[in-house]
Amino acid sequence: MAVTLKDVANLAGVSRSAVSRAYTDGASVSDKTRKKVEKAARELGYSPSLIARSLATNRTKLIGLIANNFQNPIFLEVFDLYTQALQKRGLRPLLVNLTHETDPEQSVQMLRQYNVDGVIVATSTLPPLFAKAFKDAHMPVVHAFGRAQSGSDVHVVGIDNQACGRMAAETLLRHGYRDIAFLGGPEFATSTQDRAIGFLEYLGEHGTVPSDIRYASAYGYQAGRDAMRDLLAEKRVEAVFCGDDLICMGAMDETRQSGLEVPGDIGFIGFNDMAMSQWSAYDLTTVRQPIRDIIKSSIELVVALVEEPERALEVRIFPCSVIERSTLKPLP
Amino acid sequence: MAVTLKDVANLAGVSRSAVSRAYTDGASVSDKTRKKVEKAARELGYSPSLIARSLATNRTKLIGLIANNFQNPIFLEVFDLYTQALQKRGLRPLLVNLTHETDPEQSVQMLRQYNVDGVIVATSTLPPLFAKAFKDAHMPVVHAFGRAQSGSDVHVVGIDNQACGRMAAETLLRHGYRDIAFLGGPEFATSTQDRAIGFLEYLGEHGTVPSDIRYASAYGYQAGRDAMRDLLAEKRVEAVFCGDDLICMGAMDETRQSGLEVPGDIGFIGFNDMAMSQWSAYDLTTVRQPIRDIIKSSIELVVALVEEPERALEVRIFPCSVIERSTLKPLP
DNA sequence: CAAAAATTTGCAACCGGTTGCAAAAATACT
DNA sequence: AGTATTTTTGCAACCGGTTGCAAATTTTTG
Numbered sequence: 080m081a082v083t084l085k086d087v088a089n090l091a092g093v094s095r096s097a098v099s100r101a102y103t104d105g106a107s108v109s110d111k112t113r114k115k116v117e118k119a120a121r122e123l124g125y126s127p128s129l130i131a132r133s134l135a136t137n138r139t140k141l142i143g144l145i146a147n148n149f150q151n152p153i154f155l156e157v158f159d160l161y162t163q164a165l166q167k168r169g170l171r172p173l174l175v176n177l178t179h180e181t182d183p184e185q186s187v188q189m190l191r192q193y194n195v196d197g198v199i200v201a202t203s204t205l206p207p208l209f210a211k212a213f214k215d216a217h218m219p220v221v222h223a224f225g226r227a228q229s230g231s232d233v234h235v236v237g238i239d240n241q242a243c244g245r246m247a248a249e250t251l252l253r254h255g256y257r258d259i260a261f262l263g264g265p266e267f268a269t270s271t272q273d274r275a276i277g278f279l280e281y282l283g284e285h286g287t288v289p290s291d292i293r294y295a296s297a298y299g300y301q302a303g304r305d306a307m308r309d310l311l312a313e314k315r316v317e318a319v320f321c322g323d324d325l326i327c328m329g330a331m332d333e334t335r336q337s338g339l340e341v342p343g344d345i346g347f348i349g350f351n352d353m354a355m356s357q358w359s360a361y362d363l364t365t366v367r368q369p370i371r372d373i374i375k376s377s378i379e380l381v382v383a384l385v386e387e388p389e390r391a392l393e394v395r396i397f398p399c400s401v402i403e404r405s406t407l408k409p410l411p
Numbered sequence: 412m413a414v415t416l417k418d419v420a421n422l423a424g425v426s427r428s429a430v431s432r433a434y435t436d437g438a439s440v441s442d443k444t445r446k447k448v449e450k451a452a453r454e455l456g457y458s459p460s461l462i463a464r465s466l467a468t469n470r471t472k473l474i475g476l477i478a479n480n481f482q483n484p485i486f487l488e489v490f491d492l493y494t495q496a497l498q499k500r501g502l503r504p505l506l507v508n509l510t511h512e513t514d515p516e517q518s519v520q521m522l523r524q525y526n527v528d529g530v531i532v533a534t535s536t537l538p539p540l541f542a543k544a545f546k547d548a549h550m551p552v553v554h555a556f557g558r559a560q561s562g563s564d565v566h567v568v569g570i571d572n573q574a575c576g577r578m579a580a581e582t583l584l585r586h587g588y589r590d591i592a593f594l595g596g597p598e599f600a601t602s603t604q605d606r607a608i609g610f611l612e613y614l615g616e617h618g619t620v621p622s623d624i625r626y627a628s629a630y631g632y633q634a635g636r637d638a639m640r641d642l643l644a645e646k647r648v649e650a651v652f653c654g655d656d657l658i659c660m661g662a663m664d665e666t667r668q669s670g671l672e673v674p675g676d677i678g679f680i681g682f683n684d685m686a687m688s689q690w691s692a693y694d695l696t697t698v699r700q701p702i703r704d705i706i707k708s709s710i711e712l713v714v715a716l717v718e719e720p721e722r723a724l725e726v727r728i729f730p731c732s733v734i735e736r737s738t739l740k741p742l743p
Numbered sequence: 744c745a746a747a748a749a750t751t752t753g754c755a756a757c758c759g760g761t762t763g764c765a766a767a768a769a770t771a772c773t
Numbered sequence: 774a775g776t777a778t779t780t781t782t783g784c785a786a787c788c789g790g791t792t793g794c795a796a797a798t799t800t801t802t803g
Contacts, residue, residue: 083789094753099791106792109751109799129524130471131789133462134758144506149491150686152484159481162508171525174476174506176494192461193503300690332691354482358632359664360692415759426783431761438762441769441781463759466788 082123091119102127133194140170142381143190143198147177150299151325153353153370157201160374168382177202183212191216197381199223203270203298207231219384223377226269227394234384236377236395240270243366243399244277247320247348250364250401252285255411256318256346260291262306262330263322264298271322274350278320290316295326303329311337318346318407324356324365331361331406347406362405372397414455423451434459465526472502474713475522475530479509482631483657485685485702489533492706500714502528509534515544523548529713531555535602535630539563551716555709558601559726566716568709568727572602575698575731576609579652579680582696582733584617587743588650588678592623594638594662595654596630603654606682610652622648627658635661643669650678650739656688656697663693663738679738694737704729
């Protein structure tokens with residue numbers, strides 16, 4: 080039913096190899112033959128089967144894209160950028176949803192079966208078990224938005240979360256806040272841990288200590304609200320550093336619902352600078368993470384790894400910046 | 412390097428067919444042989460290549476998932492549900508981003524090359540050219556969230572947008588509004604057109620006409636804001652039916668920025684009931700679209716089509732419902 | 744113009760599985 | 774026991790491409 084290389088070869092009056100070569104660039108074909116093949120292909124409506132090619136070349140042009148947070152809209156931006164960037168290179172994302180997945184082996188198994196050329200893990204926290212499983216399966220893996228784990232053996236493209244924590248602290252102090260709370264993402268997330276470290280460090284260096292340290296149960300809106308409710312019930316602070324914009328929005332909504340004003344009564348600084356952060360309902364001051372750069376770079380890295388699997392372990396860090404909007408009181 | 416079926420066959424002391432059969436259920440193998448094969452496979456860490464299998468069986472277990480709106484967070488919910496539901500059936504989504512794509516042929520080409528078993532188009536508007544291109548390529552296609560086009564030849568799973576438009580109108584009238592505006596998505600979107608028809612129809616049946624009809628340039632926040640700004644500059648209405656929650660949020664933010672109150676000065680009713688719609692900053696009254704049902708059903712349909720390509724054209728419609736929250740004034 | 748060099752071509756084996764068919768083995772029946 | 778029936782097995786061809794190698798062709802050179 081489908082038209083194959085052989086059909087084209089017959090119509091063009093050349094060998095099957097000739098047709099194949101006409102479709103692989105860099106191959107040795109005369110112009111004359113190529114023209115004949117192209118003509119025949121057009122007449123028959125031929126398009127080569129990537130499956131068959133994959134079998135022969137052992138390359139699928141498939142990149143596994145692993146994600147475990149489909150609640151945070153920032154991942155939609157991430158998917159958008161990934162799919163587009165991959166498409167431009169003639170690659171395709173094979174989306175894997177780890178949201179309710181617990182068994183690393185099984186996921187690896189799947190990716191292996193599809194013979195993906197490489198894997199990009201786009202999660203803030205890569206369970207160590209997964210990292211190991213991928214490595215063991217001899218798949219090129221890069222962990223985007225990850226942390227440079229000391230003992231780890233997976234390539235990382237991301238940001239320096241400690242430095243970002245410091246930036247947030249610096250911004251809050253500069254705006255004249257003293258009585259500050261830290262409201263992070265889940266405590267087990269390395270990203271959260273690092274941001275906390277940098278944040279505390281900087282405050283410490285300037286003779287302060289956070290009035291409250293607290294963790295949302297997830298990188299999500301409701302988790303942010305819940306944590307903020309608890310915080311408000313216990314004490315009063317001047318400003319809050321939230322480990323994620325979505326958490327921040329939840330916290331702000333909770334704050335406003337309880338009758339307080341932002342930034343009049345409490346100031347907020349978030350993290351990520353997702354598209355929604357500039358909505359006027361929030362207009363968040365936030366630490367901006369350069370996701371375009373991270374995504375571009377992680378694709379380049381995984382592609383390079385496909386060519387050169389034994390490449391030296393690499394960690395690529397991109398700088399963040401503070402975007403000042405209106406959730407902090409004006410500079411003194 | 413990779414361990415193949417032949418290796419397993421050798422170790423187990425059986426033929427290659429035996430190994431193959433051990434892995435296809437329903438095949439004729441004795442228990443004894445299967446045990447031997449399983450043991451050998453375990454020892455070698457064998458996992459069969461889907462690529463090779465695909466070549467032989469002409470089935471890839473890949474479903475093309477086409478989307479063209481990565482700006483609207485509702486699609487993150489959609490992706491989440493799709494990836495999970497497909498995974499459960501042992502299928503994988505091959506994500507295609509049409510956002511900046513104009514040439515249907517090229518996209519079809521791609522999906523053909525990967526030999527996807529079927530295609531799910533998850534866009535509110537399927538450009539007719541795409542529909543035709545897929546059909547011509549003899550791919551099972553289901554248009555989720557689509558409209559039952561009269562002359563079309565693609566299966567559809569979605570909602571009755573006209574009925575939904577009527578529901579919105581009914582809700583607004585019931586709440587005592589008279590001076591009502593329609594703020595739809597892009598005018599070319601069939602979903603928008605249908606919602607408008609139903610909306611106008613119902614109002615007409617109750618002796619009213621909208622005070623304003625207007626279309627946002629996209630199903631997005633900023634587009635909603637811009638359209639609302641124009642509306643406010645021109646006239647004053649009591650309530651607005653927005654063609655999408657995201658548009659509605661933009662419109663609400665614009666309204667509030669201009670000093671008006673919701674629902675005090677202007678009431679809003681949205682469309683979709685995305686996760687964010689219940690955030691307290693908006694707490695939208697909205698028409699709920701049953702996306703879980705649509706997604707589940709569209710997968711079932713595409714799977715059925717793979718088995719039976721010449722299946723009669725089908726249109727599956729799920730009912731919507733109005734979720735009342737706080738963006739309309741209380742019932743009189 | 745012939746010989747040497749460079750380019751193009753086709754053959755045939757291979758990638759890693761599946762499957763129809765006939766032979767072999769196991770089970771049922773008289 | 775021997776024969777008929779059912780189940781299991783291996784052979785070999787096939788899925789749709791790629792690629793090393795040697796032969797055929799074209800181009801360059803003296």
